[in-house]
Amino acid sequence: MLRIAQGRVYDPANGVDGDVRDVCLNGGKVVEELPSHAPRIDARGMIVMPGGVDIHSHIAGPKVNAARKLAPEEHRADPLDRTAIMRSGTGGTVPSTFTTGYRYALLGYTTVVDAATPPLAARHTLAELRDTPIVDAAFLVLMGNNLPMFELIRDAGPDGAGPVTEAVAWWLEATGGYGVKLVNPGGVEMWKHGNRNVTSLDDEVEGLGVTPRRVLEAIATSVDELGLPHPVHVHCNNLGVAGNWRTTLDTLDTLQGRRAHLAHLQFHAYGGTPGKRPRSRAPELAEHLDAHPEHSADVGQVMFGPATTITADAPVSARLREITGGKWVNADLEAETGCGIVPFAYRERNYVHALQWAIGLELFLLSRDPWRVVLSTDHPNGGSFLSYPRLIRLLMDREFRNEQIDRVNQKAIRRTVLRDRLEREYTLGEIAIITRAGPARLLGLADKGHLGVGADADVTVYGEHEDREQMFATPRYVIKGGRVIVEDGELREAPAGDLLRVEADHDEAIERTLRPLFEEHYSVQFANYPVREPWLLEPARRIPARRDGSGR
Amino acid sequence: MPLTLTLREPPTVPLETEGLSPDRLATRRRGEIEALTVWHGNRRAQLADFFAVSGNGGEELRVEGDLRRVKFLGAGMTDGRLTVAGDAGMHTGADMRGGELVVEGDVGDFAGVNMHGGRLVVEGSAGHQLGGAHPGERAGMRGGEILVHGDAGDQVGTGLRRGLIAVAGRVGDAAGLRMLAGTIVALGGLGAPPGAAMRRGTIVAMSHVTLLPTFAFACSYRPPFLRLYLRHLRALGLPLTDDQIEGRYARWCGDGLELRRGEILILEAGR
Numbered sequence: 001m002l003r004i005a006q007g008r009v010y011d012p013a014n015g016v017d018g019d020v021r022d023v024c025l026n027g028g029k030v031v032e033e034l035p036s037h038a039p040r041i042d043a044r045g046m047i048v049m050p051g052g053v054d055i056h057s058h059i060a061g062p063k064v065n066a067a068r069k070l071a072p073e074e075h076r077a078d079p080l081d082r083t084a085i086m087r088s089g090t091g092g093t094v095p096s097t098f099t100t101g102y103r104y105a106l107l108g109y110t111t112v113v114d115a116a117t118p119p120l121a122a123r124h125t126l127a128e129l130r131d132t133p134i135v136d137a138a139f140l141v142l143m144g145n146n147l148p149m150f151e152l153i154r155d156a157g158p159d160g161a162g163p164v165t166e167a168v169a170w171w172l173e174a175t176g177g178y179g180v181k182l183v184n185p186g187g188v189e190m191w192k193h194g195n196r197n198v199t200s201l202d203d204e205v206e207g208l209g210v211t212p213r214r215v216l217e218a219i220a221t222s223v224d225e226l227g228l229p230h231p232v233h234v235h236c237n238n239l240g241v242a243g244n245w246r247t248t249l250d251t252l253d254t255l256q257g258r259r260a261h262l263a264h265l266q267f268h269a270y271g272g273t274p275g276k277r278p279r280s281r282a283p284e285l286a287e288h289l290d291a292h293p294e295h296s297a298d299v300g301q302v303m304f305g306p307a308t309t310i311t312a313d314a315p316v317s318a319r320l321r322e323i324t325g326g327k328w329v330n331a332d333l334e335a336e337t338g339c340g341i342v343p344f345a346y347r348e349r350n351y352v353h354a355l356q357w358a359i360g361l362e363l364f365l366l367s368r369d370p371w372r373v374v375l376s377t378d379h380p381n382g383g384s385f386l387s388y389p390r391l392i393r394l395l396m397d398r399e400f401r402n403e404q405i406d407r408v409n410q411k412a413i414r415r416t417v418l419r420d421r422l423e424r425e426y427t428l429g430e431i432a433i434i435t436r437a438g439p440a441r442l443l444g445l446a447d448k449g450h451l452g453v454g455a456d457a458d459v460t461v462y463g464e465h466e467d468r469e470q471m472f473a474t475p476r477y478v479i480k481g482g483r484v485i486v487e488d489g490e491l492r493e494a495p496a497g498d499l500l501r502v503e504a505d506h507d508e509a510i511e512r513t514l515r516p517l518f519e520e521h522y523s524v525q526f527a528n529y530p531v532r533e534p535w536l537l538e539p540a541r542r543i544p545a546r547r548d549g550s551g552r
Numbered sequence: 553m554p555l556t557l558t559l560r561e562p563p564t565v566p567l568e569t570e571g572l573s574p575d576r577l578a579t580r581r582r583g584e585i586e587a588l589t590v591w592h593g594n595r596r597a598q599l600a601d602f603f604a605v606s607g608n609g610g611e612e613l614r615v616e617g618d619l620r621r622v623k624f625l626g627a628g629m630t631d632g633r634l635t636v637a638g639d640a641g642m643h644t645g646a647d648m649r650g651g652e653l654v655v656e657g658d659v660g661d662f663a664g665v666n667m668h669g670g671r672l673v674v675e676g677s678a679g680h681q682l683g684g685a686h687p688g689e690r691a692g693m694r695g696g697e698i699l700v701h702g703d704a705g706d707q708v709g710t711g712l713r714r715g716l717i718a719v720a721g722r723v724g725d726a727a728g729l730r731m732l733a734g735t736i737v738a739l740g741g742l743g744a745p746p747g748a749a750m751r752r753g754t755i756v757a758m759s760h761v762t763l764l765p766t767f768a769f770a771c772s773y774r775p776p777f778l779r780l781y782l783r784h785l786r787a788l789g790l791p792l793t794d795d796q797i798e799g800r801y802a803r804w805c806g807d808g809l810e811l812r813r814g815e816i817l818i819l820e821a822g823r
Contacts, residue, residue: 073688326690 001026002482003034007043007461010432011050013441013450017429023048025457028481032453041477041484043461049432051110051458051480053449055439056233056263056298056376057385058310059100060114060128060139062121066329067094067308067341067380074306085494093308093343093380101133102494105485107388108460108475111440111448111500114139115181115233115263115378116312118333119146120524122175126536129499134480136456136541138443138500140233141175142312143168144182144215145189147208147335148517153218154209163513165222169506169545170514172228174530176501176537179230179443180223181263183312184237185215188338191315198237199274201250212237213254220258226504227546229444231259231296239316242272245281252288252295261442264300264378265289266360278355279415282362290368296442298376301360301391302353303383304408307344310381314338335521346383354409356382358416364395365422370433371441388435389472395426396468431472444543445500457482499537504545553607554635555585559617560604565593566641567602570624574613574632574651620660626653629670642679645672646686648696661705667715669696673788677702677721685711691732693717699788706743709736712753718785728755731814737785739792750807750814756781758796758819767806772820774800795819 004023009016024034058064068075074092080099082088089099104112112132117125117139129137143149152164168180186205187198193206201213216234223232236251238244248268252260262268269285270278289295309320314330317340321328329341346353360382367373375392379385394401405413413419426434440449447456459479465471478486485493511526518526531537555577568591577585586600599605607614611632615625619640626634627646636644639657646662650670655663658676664683678700684707685692692711703721710726712734719736725743728736728750737756744762746755756778779797786792801817 071688073686076686076688327688 001034001038002457002479002484003038003040004043004048004459004461004477004479005040007046007048008464009048009451010428011437011451012429012433013050013437014452016451023451023459025459025479025482028457029447030451030453030455030457041461043477045464046476047428047462047464047471048451049108049460049462050436050440050449050451050455051460051478052104052108053111053436053439053443053445054104054109054376054379054385055113055261055374055443056115056300057112057379058114058116058381059112059132059137059379060097061117061125063116063310063312063331063339063341064094064114065124065128066331066339067310067343068096070327070329070341071308071343085491093306093384094310097128097131098133098494101135101497102491104385105134105478105480105494106475106489106491107385107473108462108478108486109135109385110456110458110460110478110480110497111136111138111445113137113178113443116140116142116183116235117175117177118142118312118336118339119171119175119177120333120336120529122177122531123533123536126176126499126531130496130536132497133494134485134497136448136458136497136500138178140179140181140230141171141177142181142183142337143171143219144185145187145312145337147189147521148514150189150205150208150210150215151517152513153214156218163510164218165225166506166510167514168219168222169226169504170510172502172504173506176499176531176540178500178502178543179228179233180219181233181235182216182219183235183337184212184239184315185219185234186210186212187237188312188314191318192332192338195315195318197315199241200247201237201254216251216254220255220260224258225547228502228504229543229545230442230502231261231294233261233263235263235311235313236268239267239311239313240270240319241274242270242276242278243274244268244270245285248285249288252292255295256292257294259294260296262295262297264376264382265297265363265373266300266302266356266382267378269359269363270355277351280355280359280362280417282359283366283417286363286366286368286373289372293369293372296372296374297363298374298378298439299360299363300376300378300382301364302346302356303377303387303391304346304348304353304357305383305387307346307383308380309340309342309344311340312337314340316340317342320344334523348408351409351412354412355415357408358405358413358418361394361401362416362418362422364426364434365424366417370426370430371438373434374438374442375434386473389469392426392431392435392472393467393469396428396431398423398425446543499540501537501540501542502545503542505547554610554612554614555605556607556614556616557599557603557605559602559615559619559622562618563592563602563621566621566623567592567597568623569599570627572599572613572615572624573626573629574611574634575630577613578611578632623660629653639676645670648672650696658702664693664696664698664717667693667696667698671697671699674698674700674702678704678708678719680705680707680724681710682708682719683712683715683717684709690730693734697788699785699790701790703740708738709734712736716781718790720790728753728814731755735781737781739790739796747806747814747816749810751811752813754814755816756801756819757816761816761818763804763816764807766808767804767816768808768812770803770805770815772800772802774798775803775817778817
């Protein structure tokens with residue numbers, strides 16, 4: 001039992017905007033009332049919000065681990081000693097598993113979604129999530145460059161998804177995943193055919209009879225048919241290419257009428273012509289999103305300083321490597337996807353980097369519906385999750401933002417509308433939407449991101465501070481599942497978090513279709529492929545899909 | 553008598569002594585020095601658990617005993633003089649920024665790694681990665697001088713960005729790997745293949761060297777700067793002959809897979 005007494009509560013999902021009231025927690029849930037003798041936290045003068053929810057991050061699995069191995073110099077610079085509560089570990093842009101859990105919690109985040117796991121690597125991701133304490137975690141399963149899936153999509157024809165729908169549900173069950181991720185659908189497979197890519201939604205994936213558009217349509221239809229809690233999560237084609245905003249719009253048009261979430265929209269909002277200097281097309285994309293309530297996005301803000309680009313979009317990594325001339329991992333996950341990793345640094349004076357930074361801010365400031373344009377840095381691609389507090393300050397503090405705008409490459413700023421008319425300052429209520437309520441709603445996590453009766457007892461209490469960066473960097477209290485995890489900015493205990501996985505039924509008959517495809521394409525026996533190990537899958541909270549369509 | 557630390561007996565597992573440098577000990581009292589933290593494997597310990605402290609502070613520090621398992625001697629030192637009486641372990645003089653560190657015996661691997669300034673003198677031989685880079689770092693040594701009177705192991709000057717490494721004896725394989733600039737002088741032979749992936753900088757050899765095919769012959773000449781360098785090294789006690797100082801050198805440019813702005817200078821016989 002715990003009463004968080006008399007704080008200013010921001011719970012936008014329940015229409016609470018800074019009202020002074022008590023939040024009562026019991027049995028890991030928010031409850032209506034508690035007896036007066038219940039232990040209490042005196043939150044007078046403090047800000048109370050639900051625990052943070054990160055909709056798009058990279059925290060586990062072989063790609064993250066490869067990024068760790070690639071950067072021993074980061075570990076030397078940021079070692080963590082063991083304490084009575086914490087295990088030892090390393091920080092940097094890609095922290096070790098335990099450190100990832102501790103640092104997310106110390107930032108007031110209690111739920112994190114790893115946005116890209118190849119199904120073959122599900123065991124690895126699950127094992128690392130087990131070692132990522134405190135936060136509840138889910139992962140999205142990559143399906144956009146999967147050879148058996150391509151065959152199913154090709155044979156399904158333009159109408160109904162049929163076997164594709166069953167296969168999507170089968171794959172989620174086989175991996176313990178939460179939702180479906182598409183990364184540069186078709187393009188990664190083309191890259192594996194020898195340094196090629198797709199450049200439009202109608203380019204055929206050579207020899208496979210599908211196009212990016214067909215893949216998008218089939219998978220998005222399947223996800224909707226299954227009524228998965230989270231819509232299809234799309235990393236569009238042509239990431240980072242000047243002029244790619246047309247591809248992004250085309251993707252949104254293709255998915256019209258179906259639910260879809262676009263990942264790291266900033267990286268897909270560039271005007272200009274390929275090979276030339278990009279410019280901003282954020283206003284056009286923000287407008288389009290506003291008009292389509294079935295679509296949403298996270299921003300993928302770039303923050304100046306060190307980053308590590310980790311992506312299944314291997315051809316993008318190859319281009320980044322040409323820029324840095326440094327370390328690079330390029331991997332092939334047989335029938336499923338590719339992977340690229342390049343350490344990177346964003347610099348204020350660099351035209352492209354400054355433009356990327358500015359486009360992210362434009363997307364935030366132009367979006368009229370904070371519920372559908374939510375915060376991310378695509379950790380660690382645009383910057384570490386540790387930079388969220390600074391990003392929040394950029395959104396909340398116009399004066400600070402204008403100072404920062406003056407520091408960066410001015411040619412880039414002139415290619416945006418930041419200077420002209422973006423006087424907006426986010427309110428605390430809006431910050432609560434883009435960092436917890438919005439992501440939780442988009443993920444379909446009914447118990448997360450709000451403080452209504454029955455919600456999970458995940459609460460963050462911030463000390464009121466004029467400097468919003470400082471305020472959001474060091475919460476006074478973080479409560480997870482009703483337990484006080486952080487007190488006065490220090491970790492008090494580090495219990496395990498839950499695995500969040502979806503529960504979507506499938507027709508067992510799909511296995512008869514999949515088995516021969518596996519034998520043709522995979523090095524792994526079909527029977528050995530699904531994750532069954534209880535220590536990886538349990539305990540887990542299962543979030544049901546609503547196949548009757550009521551999930552929308 | 554300078555401040556002297558005497559190792560009582562060799563530690564069973566490596567002892568890490570980061571911060572044991574003359575500049576940091578100069579102003580401390582005996583008790584403070586004895587209480588300094590050292591790491592014995594993964595256990596925290598005090599300096600006095602392993603060393604006897606004698607003599608007075610000042611800008612000179614002497615460390616004695618069988619120090620082959622003692623790592624990071626003089627790491628990060630910025631000033632003063634540190635003498636190691638005998639052999640020293642790995643990472644001796646790592647991240648050094650100034651002062652002089654003299655090892656009267658051999659040093660282990662990674663000596664002078666990521667060095668920024670000062671002078672490291674090894675009277676015996678050095679291990680691998682002399683003046684190299686920390687794992688994962690693009691650039692290695694960025695300044696200062698390393699003089700070795702004996703031989704040196706493989707990958708001398710990996711990622712070298714600035715500074716001078718001179719070895720009187722033989723230098724192992726892959727010297728100047730990925731070097732960015734700076735100078736490596738090998739008086740007693742050079743393993744293969746030197747300067748792989750070098751962008752700029754100079755490697756000097758006094759005898760035949762097997763080069764990578766990505767190095768191209770440029771000319772034969774008497775580089776004026778080299779005379780200055782070699783005279784300087786002779787003044788510091790390396791055995792350089794007049795023929796080496798005044799001689800003609802064949803200049804090979806490479807690595808052609810990178811910028812091709814680096815050079816390997818090979819002394820031509822009989823001129």
